[in-house]
Amino acid sequence: MITTQASRASHPSHARRASAGPAARRPRLVYVLLIALVVMFVLPLLWALSSSFKHRGDIFTYPPQPLPSPFTLENYTRLLETQPFWGWFATSTVVAVVSTAVSVFVCALAGFAFAKYRFRGKRLLFDVMFSSMAVPFAVIVVPLFVMLVKAGVTNVYFSLIVPWVAPAFGIFMMRQYAEQAVPDSVLEAARIDGASEFGLFTRVVLPLLRPALGALAVWGFLNSYNSFLWPLIVVSDPAQYTLPLGIQSLYAAEARQVDLVLAGSVLAAIPSLIMFILLRKQLLDGLTAGAVKS
Incomplete structure (x- = not known):
């Protein structure tokens, strides 16, 4: 059993998987952080764009409405x-x-x-x-x-x-x-x-x-x-x-x-x-x- 585990550990494919584990997680973490930053910056812009087509009384309603209803160009x-x-x-x-x-x-x-x-x-x-x-x-x-x-x-x-x-x-x-x-x-x-x-x-x-x-x-x-x-x-x-x-x-x-x-x-x-x-x-x-x- 010891020989089998040693042979698996010494196999190149197992070594690559072991070494690629932490390295593969880093790009994913970077992508997650970048997506979070994009969402953080884009959401206020989308909210301003959507709210510009709402009546004043509908802008701060809770829960907030993603889309203007009713849609108006009065503003x-x-x-x-x-x-x-x-x-x-x-x-x-x-x-x-x-x-x-x-x-x-x-x-x-x-x-x-x-x-x-x-x-x-x-x-x-x-x-x-x-x-x-x-x-x-x-x-x-x-x-x-x-x-x-x-x-x-x-x-x-x-x-x-x-x-x-x-x-x-x-x-x-x-x-x-x-x-x-x-x-x-x-x-x-x-x-x-x-x-x-x-x-x-x-x-x-x-x-x-x-x-x-x-x-x-x-x-x-x-x-x-x-x-x-x-x-x-x-x-x-x-x-x-x-x-x-x-x-x-x-x-x-x-x-x-x-x-x-x-x-x-x-x-x-x-x-x-x-x-x-x-x-x-x-x-x-x-x-x-x-x-x-x-």
């Missing part, structure tokens, strides 16, 4: 008819698109300079820029507002765009990616062919930075589009509110218009989804760059 019609929603939508979208385009270009230019050029004070300048990431935005809100007032810049759109023009995280991200993705030999070959430094950047460097540009564009767009604290300080006219301010004003009203808040939140999520769909390939490529050794 959307009331929101669009009684509130300047499209003005809020236009302000947020224009500010987010312009600030994203400007910040992507500026961050790529600055990151490329930090990665491939040598100049006096480069290390100190980069350290100061990088250390600013440790300063919460709420700390600089008041000084930034005072600077804009002293400079006489009162245009709402300009004031909303300024904080997102050159984020330290974007410059750091582009610098790290440029060091890996832009070979020095390519730059030297372009200079030998007679390319100017700015032409070198626009024609050679930017195409090589495309994955990182897509990831940075999504990050910058969401930061600007979802910003609440800075527009709260800068904007005073309700007609010029951004979407977060406008939706918050609906809930802050005496009636606590939760039905309109849900409808506005669903409509406000559309640009973010479009942005992600258009740049999902660049976003995934930019986030995974450097994760696998070539």
Whole structure:
């Protein structure tokens, strides 16, 4: 009997089963955790979408109803008819698109300079820029507002765009990616062919930075589009509110218009989804760059 057990233990198939047991459970545990996270994030979105088509009295019924019964579009019609929603939508979208385009270009230019050029004070300048990431935005809100007032810049759109023009995280991200993705030999070959430094950047460097540009564009767009604290300080006219301010004003009203808040939140999520769909390939490529050794 001892011989039989020893022979079974020494058989390759039994050894593989014994060793594969704990290893096989790990992927299952990872899948279970990932599914739980997906459910945790998706359920509130589905609840908001479903409740936006319910009457206000049916939103908080217990037990909760997964599907609206009866189905109604009254929340959307009331929101669009009684509130300047499209003005809020236009302000947020224009500010987010312009600030994203400007910040992507500026961050790529600055990151490329930090990665491939040598100049006096480069290390100190980069350290100061990088250390600013440790300063919460709420700390600089008041000084930034005072600077804009002293400079006489009162245009709402300009004031909303300024904080997102050159984020330290974007410059750091582009610098790290440029060091890996832009070979020095390519730059030297372009200079030998007679390319100017700015032409070198626009024609050679930017195409090589495309994955990182897509990831940075999504990050910058969401930061600007979802910003609440800075527009709260800068904007005073309700007609010029951004979407977060406008939706918050609906809930802050005496009636606590939760039905309109849900409808506005669903409509406000559309640009973010479009942005992600258009740049999902660049976003995934930019986030995974450097994760696998070539």
